[in-house]
Amino acid sequence: MPEDDTPVLDTLAAMTAASLENSDLEAREHMLVRIAALVAVGAPASSYLLNAGTAAEVGVTLDDVQDVLVAVAPIVGTARVVTAAGNIARALGFAIAVAEEELAELEAEQEAEEAG
Numbered sequence: 001m002p003e004d005d006t007p008v009l010d011t012l013a014a015m016t017a018a019s020l021e022n023s024d025l026e027a028r029e030h031m032l033v034r035i036a037a038l039v040a041v042g043a044p045a046s047s048y049l050l051n052a053g054t055a056a057e058v059g060v061t062l063d064d065v066q067d068v069l070v071a072v073a074p075i076v077g078t079a080r081v082v083t084a085a086g087n088i089a090r091a092l093g094f095a096i097a098v099a100e101e102e103l104a105e106l107e108a109e110q111e112a113e114e115a116g
Helices: 007-021 027-040 045-057 061-077 077-115
Strands: none
Touching: 007 045, 007 077, 027 045, 027 061, 027 077, 045 077, 061 077
8 A cells, every 4th residue: 555545534534525515504514513423422532633624624713612512511411521622632732733843844944945
């Protein structure tokens, strides 16, 4: 299997795209519902991370995510909401760490070009 071959991620991305295309919900509301579903099933941090990019692209904010947690708390319970909040924080922390690393690499490349 080639190193850049990502069949699982590609499949998940295709499923997300198909889900958005086949729903009458606006993309932003669709992603809010997905976040609520992730909370309800006790999804791990990686599941939130896989949805974070699309959610951000359609305008979902951290305040929106907090509102979702508040809205589902009476249904799913305290334990699921607290677990979800922790998993969301871990997912965001990972995304920030990756972005910082990519930025550092870009800055190093620019410095090398300027020096060379």
